Amino acid sequence: MNKITQQLIDAKKARQSISSLSDINKKNLINELAAVIESKAEKIIEENYKDLIKMNTADPKRDRLLLTKERIIGLCKSLSAVAELPDPTNVLLSETTIANGLHISKITVPLGVVAVIYESRPNVTLDVSSLCLRSGNVALLRGGQDALNTNTILVSIIQDVLEKSGLDRNIVQQLPPEREFIIDILTAEKYIDVIIPRGSNQLIEYVRKNATVPVIETGAGVCHTYVEATGDLESAAKIVVNAKVSRPSVCNALDTILVDNSAASAFIKILSPLLQIHEVEIFADDTAYQLLTSENYPWLNKAMPEDYGREFLDYKCSIKVVEGIEEALNHISQFSSKHSEAILTKDMDKADLFLKQVDAAVVYLNASTRFTDGEVFGLGAEIGISTQKLHARGPFALEKLVTEKWIVKGEGQIR
Numbered sequence: 470m471n472k473i474t475q476q477l478i479d480a481k482k483a484r485q486s487i488s489s490l491s492d493i494n495k496k497n498l499i500n501e502l503a504a505v506i507e508s509k510a511e512k513i514i515e516e517n518y519k520d521l522i523k524m525n526t527a528d529p530k531r532d533r534l535l536l537t538k539e540r541i542i543g544l545c546k547s548l549s550a551v552a553e554l555p556d557p558t559n560v561l562l563s564e565t566t567i568a569n570g571l572h573i574s575k576i577t578v579p580l581g582v583v584a585v586i587y588e589s590r591p592n593v594t595l596d597v598s599s600l601c602l603r604s605g606n607v608a609l610l611r612g613g614q615d616a617l618n619t620n621t622i623l624v625s626i627i628q629d630v631l632e633k634s635g636l637d638r639n640i641v642q643q644l645p646p647e648r649e650f651i652i653d654i655l656t657a658e659k660y661i662d663v664i665i666p667r668g669s670n671q672l673i674e675y676v677r678k679n680a681t682v683p684v685i686e687t688g689a690g691v692c693h694t695y696v697e698a699t700g701d702l703e704s705a706a707k708i709v710v711n712a713k714v715s716r717p718s719v720c721n722a723l724d725t726i727l728v729d730n731s732a733a734s735a736f737i738k739i740l741s742p743l744l745q746i747h748e749v750e751i752f753a754d755d756t757a758y759q760l761l762t763s764e765n766y767p768w769l770n771k772a773m774p775e776d777y778g779r780e781f782l783d784y785k786c787s788i789k790v791v792e793g794i795e796e797a798l799n800h801i802s803q804f805s806s807k808h809s810e811a812i813l814t815k816d817m818d819k820a821d822l823f824l825k826q827v828d829a830a831v832v833y834l835n836a837s838t839r840f841t842d843g844e845v846f847g848l849g850a851e852i853g854i855s856t857q858k859l860h861a862r863g864p865f866a867l868e869k870l871v872t873e874k875w876i877v878k879g880e881g882q883i884r
Contacts, residue, residue, distance in 0.1 A: 473650055477660035479639035480582050480607050486637035488579055488605045492556045494634075499599050502630045503548035506595065509626060510541045517591065519618040524589075529718040529783045534589045534616055544595050551599040551849045557871045558605050572878040577871040579605035581662035584644070584654060585852065586676060588668040589615035594623045596850040598641045604870040609661065611644040611654060613668075655680040665865075667853040670780060670806070687853025687865055690720030690808035691780050692838045695797045695823070696736055697814035698729040704835070705813040706739040712811070712837040714747040718782050720854055721809050721841040725777060726788045727797045733790045734760055741766050749784045752776040756790040778804035794819050798826055805829055807856045809838040830856055830863040 490498070506513070517536040524531045557577055564574035583606045587593045594610055601608035612620040620643055628638040644654060655664065655676060663683050666676040670689045677684055694712055696705045712723035728736050733756060741764040744751065752772040753761055761769050770776075776787045777800070791797045801810055811833035812823040820834050831841045831854075841864065843851025848866035855861040861869040 473644060473653055476609070476639075476642055476644065477657050479637075480609055480642060481660050483607050483637040483639040484579075484581055487602065487607060487640045488558075490605065490636070495556065495603055495605070496552045498630070498634050498636070499548055499552035499602055501634065502599070502602075502627060503545040503552070505626055505630055506548070506623075507542060507545045509622075510538050513541060513619065513622055513626075514538065516618040516622040520589075520616050524615060530589050530615070532716070533718050534591065534619070536591060536619065540592075544592055547844060547850045548595060548599045550844070551603050551867065554603060554849050554867050556603070557868050560871075562873065569882050570880060571882055574876045574878075575873055576876065578874045580870055580872055582607045582609060582660060583870065584609040584611065584657075584661045584664045584682070586611045586651075586654070586664065586666045586668070586672065588613040588672065590667075591616045591619040591623060593667060593853075594620050597852055598624075598627050600850055600852060600867050600870055602640070604867055606870055607639070608641045609644050609654075610642065611651075612646060614646045617646055651675075652679060655682060658682045665852055669782075685855060685860055685865065686857045687855050689780060689806045689856065690722070690841075690854065691724050691778055691804060691806040692721060692809045692811075693725045693727055693801050693805060694723050694811040694813065694838065695791075695794075695801070696726065696728040696732060697794060697797075697812055697816060697819055698731045699815040699819075700732065700813040700835075701815065702732060702736045702739055705736065706743055708811070708813060708835070708837050709740060710743045710747070712839050713744070713749060713786055714784065715837075715839055717784050719839075720780075721838050722782070723838055724779060724781050724786055725800075725804070726786060727791050727800060728757075728788065729797075730756070730790050730792055733757065737761060737764060737788075747784055749786060752785070752787040754789045757788040761788075778806075780806070794822060798823070801827055801829075808854055809833065809841040811836065811838050830854060 560577040562575040566572045585597045598608050624643040627641045632638045658681050661682045665685045666673045667687045673686050673689050737760045750768040752770045754772050758771050772787050807829045809831045810827045810829045813835055814820050824832050843864035843866040846864050848864050852865045855865040
């Protein structure tokens with residue numbers, strides 16, 4: 470395990486310090502952290518700038534990295550919101566007394582040591598830390614090199630607040646960002662209870678294939694919006710544009726537009742000038758390519774097979790014209806990452822069919838996929854969006870950072 474062994478040992482020991490903290494003390498701790506983070510906003514911005522200047526200004530991921538005073542205040546409000554959420558631990562799930570007098574109960578308990586591997590999003594550092602603190606878990610944070618300076622100061626502030634509160638500073642730790650340590654983290658089942666990768670498909674695939682520690686997947690989003698023939702095309706165009714351009718570098722942004730053939734010409738006439746405003750590069754199938762060419766769309770390519778099922782994370786998307794809902798459903802089934810999928814229609818029978826048949830964490834009717842977010846859903850900050858089916862699905866937040874423990878009380882019974 471070489472250089473990170475001591476960090477992992479310290480994390481395992483730190484479980485006792487955080488798991489024994491009372492509900493009110495956890496609330497106070499997170500509120501104190503929010504206050505300190507806000508008071509140190511200028512210093513955080515200085516360190517963030519050291520990361521920003523190393524990234525190409527045209528890189529859409531730069532927006533994920535950027536911290537402004539307003540964004541830091543927003544993160545602090547999110548911390549305070551987490552503090553006010555109900556403690557998910559020590560909740561009585563069931564209890565019974567069996568015939569021989571044994572009293573058997575089941576309660577919620579923290580997962581333990583939670584390692585999160587993520588890329589250039591320093592907000593994740595605060596989100597994960599606050600959620601782990603609120604739920605009595607230890608947080609091991611492995612952010613990317615892109616945000617190293619920002620993450621370093623954030624973790625340093627968190628650790629100072631922990632120490633001043635009389636707690637073990639190792640409850641929250643920053644793991645080395647160098648690639649050479651990844652395998653050590655993924656195979657540390659002696660120390661780590663669960664690993665959560667949050668980022669690109671490549672990152673998630675690598676973690677899934679190489680981890681011996683249990684994995685909960687979050688992050689990758691290949692999101693479709695299907696414009697059905699009866700949809701309100703003016704409204705549909707606004708929804709599609711919002712889903713694509715409001716923040717293209719996030720996982721709930723639109724990647725592929727599916728549009729019924731009978732509505733394609735009229736829809737593309739409305740959509741084309743709206744996407745042009747944002748210089749969105751389009752990868753179109755043959756039918757959509759002809760329609761967009763007739764509209765003189767300037768940033769146009771013929772779609773290749775690899776342009777479907779692709780998470781663009783940029784001002785880019787693919788378009789495919791389909792012959793009805795069955796073809797749309799088949800396309801989504803083949804290419805979806807099971808994150809967020811939408812149908813825009815007035816036909817409630819087709820809406821019901823779509824909502825029932827599409828296998829995704831979140832499905833939408835007549836709304837933008839950009840709403841897939843723990844805070845928007847009333848869950849507070851989130852670890853990420855889980856696209857798998859075991860333990861957590863959809864916005865993965867405080868309520869899912871626990872597992873179960875059975876407690877059996879007897880008076881000398883033997884079997």
